Amino acid sequence: MLFTLITGASSGIGLELAKQFAQNGKSLILVARSEKALQDLAQELTHQYQIKVHVIPADLSRPEECQRLFELCRQQNLHVENLVNNAGVGDNAAFVETEWTRQEQMIRLNMESLTRLTHLFLPEMVQRKSGGILNVASTAAFQPGPYMAVYYATKAYVLSFSEAINAELKGSGVHATALCPGPTHSAFQATAKMDKSKLFKMLNVPSSKDVAEFAYQSFQKKKAVAVHGVMNKIMSLSVGVTPRFLLLKIVSFLNK
Structure with a gap:
């Protein structure tokens, strides 16, 4: 049986993406640190859409957790489509004032775990000649x-990595999509302290549901x-036509 595996599925865009895939008949593997939130979501989606939902609590900022997640899926015969x-995660502060543990967690979660999970699950997709990877950039x-x-640097990596592997996968039956939302109403924004920035206050900020609907449609179109x-x-x-010094001033003003 084929499943859609979603990390960070306990809230925000991840939760809304789970609902999008569920209402389109996709069975799910939900992954996040909060087991209670995942179980509540699994119960809701199972009841509403009559799909199979597996819950796997994991802290993917710990490198060994990616391998454990992959092994659990293999042991339970859960094939990821x-x-x-x-x-x-994100953090809104001058780099010199940040705690290293937070920056390290960001690097590991935003880049390392994303890359590792892709490397673990992609070969079976290519062998099956179907499936896709949706990477949430920004x-x-x-x-x-x-x-x-x-944070900005990690998301630049996600975008570059996603575009590159999508080009490599051409003709394989598998594709990769990089989703690039702007500021979005979700728990992520508050945790990263982005909700206090000028950027967040000045823009008409969409809901996680709006972004998830767009993401699902774009993924289906293999963008x-x-x-x-x-x-x-x-x-x-x-960005491509704005002088670099001016771009840095604008982003500094919006984020500070």
């Missing part, structure tokens, strides 16, 4: 981000890069 790498991926330096929102698309395109 779609992998949604949504788990991630509009932060298109430029450097003062006061969120490491390589999916930027949510008209203004975000315009801003991402303008």
Whole structure:
């Protein structure tokens, strides 16, 4: 039986993506640190959509957890058709003022675990000649981000990595999509302290549900890069023609 595995599925965009896949008949493997939240979501989706839902609590900022997750899926004969790498963290502060443990967690979760899980689950998709990978990047991926330096850098990696493997997978029956949402109403924004930034206050911020609906449709269309929102698309395109010094000033102002 084939499943869609979603990391960071306990809240925000991850939770709403689980609902999108569920209402389209996809059985799920839900992964996050909060077992209670996952169990509640699994019960809701099973009852509403009559699908199979497996819950696997895991802290993917710990490198060994990716391998454990893969082994558990293999032991339980859970074959992953779609992998949604949504788990991630952020931090809104000057780099010199941040705690290293937070930055290390960000690097491991936003980049290392995403890459490791892709490396573990992708071979079976290619062998089966079907499936896809949805990596949640950000509009932060298109430029450097003062006061969120490491976060912006990790999302640039996600975008670059996703586009590269999507090109490699051409003709294989498998694809990769990089989702690039802008600021979104979710628990992530508050945890990263982004909800206090000028960027968050100045924009018309969409809901996690809006972003998830767009993400699912883009994934089904096998888009390589999916930027949510008209203004975000315009801003991402303008990066290439905006002088670098001016870009840094603008992002500094919005994030500070």
